[in-house]
Amino acid sequence: MEKIVLPEIKNLHLIDVYEQNGGYTAVKKAFGQTPDDIIDQVKKSGLRGRGGAAFSAGLKWSFMPKTTDKPKYLCINGDESEPGSFKDRQIFEFNPHQLIEGILITAYAIQAKTTYVYIRGEYHKWIKLFQKALDDAYARGYVGEKMKETFGKEFLVDIYVHKGAGAYICGEESALMNSIEGKRGYPRVKPPFPAQNGLWGCPTTINNVETITNVPAIINKGWEWFSKIGEPKHPGTLLYGISGHVNKPGVYELPTGMLLTDLIYNYAGGVTGNKKILCVIPGGSSMPPLRGDQIEGVKMDAESLKAVGTSIGTAGIMVMDEDTDLVKVLARIAKFYYHESCGQCTPCREGTGWMVKILNRLVNGEGSTHDLDLLISVASNIEGNTICALGEAAAWPVRHMITRFRDYFEQRVKKEVVLPVANKVHSMRHTAFPLADIKE
Amino acid sequence: MEFKFTEENLKKIEEAVKKYPVKKAAVMPVLYIAQEQNGWISQEVIKEVASVLEMHAEDVLGVVTFYTMYHKKPAGKYHLQVCTNVSCMLRGANKIYDHVKDKLKISNGEVTDDNLFSLEEVECMGSCGTAPMIAVNEDFFENLDIQKVDQILESLNK
């Protein structure tokens, strides 16, 4: 299988090598067509976002207003902070020029003159690597002022790196824009959507790093070619990131729609110590987990995963063997979302805190069956009641893990209800701040 | 202690400001420049950043407190960041974290008496495929075990 995003070409990160392998020819081809042509091809290719929501890239671009006096912006999302995701950093390191070329084509398609590439602050090394590639691209006249000479076209775009500073929430697109504007990374209420009212109130498109790195190949080889790779409804390749209890963890670029078992047992070398699988999270820690006996025949693409009650997310697959303490895992996941909640919405800010407290009770062996129901109830009260999808990201793992592993969790709690706690749990449902009076 | 940017850093700030249509948008890169010069973000640093970018000091403070990577107090010469999130946890991160704590006799957010090390338990760093990991200042050390952690600590102690 041919690789699109991370081809196995030595030193491809160097601009000379990238050029020798057909680099920066797609952008030349694209500039010979109209922006609408480009949007049309990307739409037809079926390319869907790789940042989590799997939304059609071409469709998103078509939302950008054609006539406006305001400047337009493109943001590239390289915040990559969802636990279990480590794919975009491979692009910064091994194929940065294809990302830059993708940015040029996308910026042209939506007529944006400025692009910000948002990279999480912890990626110091990868920021340096990408910046080096960007400096080289500027020097060769592919980006900025000199583009007029290089391409013989009026269109020019500047690309800037914006370094994050440790906040998962800045991966959420509207929080990302606030962060670029130099503010606290609070998500914004939608609508208005970024295409109408984005960076500094101007039309803005936000796409993931991997999404945009696919674009040059679509322009060069045609949308038909791309649309035939992998699953028809979610075509192309994915950078599957496999971590946890496998022999060969890592990032594997393969077509969409791979069998989950194939990825785990063939590509990632199987489970460490030949143990059985207890649980698999298929798309980063916010996605509903699957039981080990649910993964047979499951394909890794947006539609197939939806059918089994989970989601593709970032295609970060976390594998847990039979000896894993799932209560601890869930408590750790809950702690993460509690830590990363920006605190704007009451259900998310308070609910994530309650879930951590209750789960810690379970970890300490002091939980009751009531706690399991309470957790599901807290999670359900977050879902759909918040400004941004971090609410769901926090609620899904809790609700689905407990529902799907009910037996497992029941074994870990006291069967008989501890009365003082039960009374409090009961009364909690009727108070505004239920857990406030429970001392751990 | 008063804080003033060096001439060199003022030039860097000028460059950073050019990337954005409004001056205050450069507050994040400017805070990084300040942190590099001062080691951490003190009240004086906040005042100076605010004055350079023509912002309210409160707005700068709001940014500093929102993002975990700005140090609100001095860190050690080597700031150790141990990821304990799920993929690392599955591969023994908690043992590594406890080992570092025992060895340095500090816990989360603390600095050793000689100011050499500070410790922070961090969230997923994007090293899940090469877990477990520790970041020392800006450098990632991956695929760790206790022995490798000891080697790292020893080499830094010299």
Ligand SMILES: Cc1cc2nc3c(=O)[nH]c(=O)nc-3n(C[C@H](O)[C@H](O)[C@H](O)COP(=O)(O)O)c2cc1C
């Ligand atoms: C809490 C939260 C965190 C997110 N983090 C990221 C991220 O790190 N990287 C990313 O590309 N998208 C992330 N997203 C999704 C973005 O909001 C957005 O949908 C995406 O960047 C769009 O790009 P795409 O259409 O190319 O996937 C996050 C969403 C939420 C709600």
Ligand code: SF4
């Ligand atoms: S859902 Fe959570 S993270 Fe998102 S805006 Fe509300 S409080 Fe902030």
Ligand code: FES
């Ligand atoms: S979970 Fe530790 S780096 Fe991702």
